[in-house]
Amino acid sequence: MVDQQRLIDEFIELVKTDSETGEERAICDLLTQKLTELGLDVVEDGSAQLTGHGAGNLVATLKGTVPGAPKIYFTCHMDTVAPGKGIKPQINGDVIESDGTTILGADDKAGLAALLEGIRLLKEKGLPHGQIQLLITAGEESGLIGSRHLDMSLVDADFGFAMDSDGEVGEIITSAPSQVKVLATIYGKAAHAGVNPEDGISAIQVASRAISKMRLGRIDEETTANIGRFQGGTASNVIPERVEILAEARSRNPEKLRRQVDSMVQAFHEAAEEFNAKAEVETRTLYPSFHFSEEDLVVQKAKEAVMRIGRTPRIGASGGGSDANVIAGHGIPTVNLGIGYQNIHTTSERMPIKELVKAAELVVALIEESAKVGVAATGSGSLGK
Structure with missing residues (x-):
């Protein structure tokens, strides 16, 4: 027809x-x-x-x-x-x-x-x-x-x-799957990278430590996770005091999604505590x-x-x-x-x-x-x- x-x-x-x-x-x-x-x-x-x-x-x-x-x-x-x-x-x-x-x-x-x-x-x-x-x-x-x-x-x-x-x-x-956005901001402490680096707290290092502890990519047949954006710092001679990370997790299983998101949020907070930094993490469900x-x-x-x-x-x-x-x-x-x-x-x-x-x-x-x-x-x- x-x-x-x-x-x-x-x-x-x-x-x-x-x-x-x-x-x-x-x-x-x-x-x-x-x-x-x-x-x-x-x-x-x-x-x-x-x-x-x-x-x-x-x-x-x-x-x-x-x-x-x-x-x-x-x-x-x-x-x-x-x-x-x-x-x-x-x-x-x-x-x-x-x-x-x-x-x-x-x-x-x-x-x-x-x-x-x-x-x-x-x-x-x-x-x-x-x-x-x-x-x-x-x-x-x-x-x-x-x-x-x-x-x-x-x-x-x-x-x-x-x-x-x-x-x-x-x-x-x-x-x-449902998708959850994870937006994390890490606050460290600025210092001169050559003169007194020991007085600074690198937000990039804190964020990197957190990400290194996360399970990312294909978690299982229903679940994935990804770091999509990582930005911060100003110059090579300044210890970066602020970094923003945009990440996501998806799963067709609501409980698996909850566990994945919780583990990512926890990784940011644990890394911040380890370095005496601060982590602010927001999660937002985009769709079910x-x-x-x-x-x-x-x-x-x-x-x-x-x-x-x-x-x-x-x-x-x-x-x-x-x-x-x-x-x-x-x-x-x-x-x-x-x-x-x-x-x-x-x-x-x-x-x-x-x-x-x-x-x-x-x-x-x-x-x-x-x-x-x-x-x-x-x-x-x-x-x-």
Whole structure:
């Protein structure tokens, strides 16, 4: 049913619309126009006032035609990473790519194009459906800031699907980790490095001692930790009195995450005590984890839709977070679906045309499968807080 040329043209239009994270106004206005023309009720929430980004999140609602059918939602994000200005998409054989000077922006404009084509097909074919909401977020590439400030009073859904995972169409991410940021500031004591170093306390040395005692990288199959930024000091002849460290820990297991974060915080404090320095450590949970089983309705419907389009469902777990984490954390069961983009966040990003077509087919199949009347209760899976 997919109009391949229409889908390609729309994808190209979307990726040619600049939308680096923080500068989403143009793409937000374009999407608002397109969704309104398709007959959806479109609302932009007030999150931009809180995030400082160029636009808020869009919540677009299409009333259902099947009484009693579950209410579903889809989510994609409108922003891209840099370099994402002046993208010049090219069709090379069976893939779409940039000219090599920018990203392509398939993350997540492939998801957006698939959703738009899916809704068009729904309307053109008069297919039955329950209520559908599209939650299109700003600032996903800035630590999910858009979805973290999403006005949930606008959201009305029993379960939903994020169209924003790597892997071919058919991949179903049913589990993803929570992330905790760890921000540490170490205060030592300045002194001349050549004249009286014994009077100083090197904040760099203290921080290094703490980091040397941490377990980092791959902790286990569910848990990771990383030191992302380490900065401080002024000159080689000054004992550095202040250092800032930005770190993170992730896990799909809430207890493992708690233990990992506690051990990192403890390492900073113990090293500071050892050197008679001071450590201030702040932790902040960015988003919760989620886990759903194959018995949960959201997973069942995803599997049925994948099979409906001739693919074999592949259940997987992710090591990264997405808007699915945030929205699932509000109690709305959500899985993240592969849409086939490749080499995202690089200038060699590619979008296979066959995967773009399959992603659009999947949108329609998800809507049709979810509209079947007489399904069981939605179930809530496991949502890590």
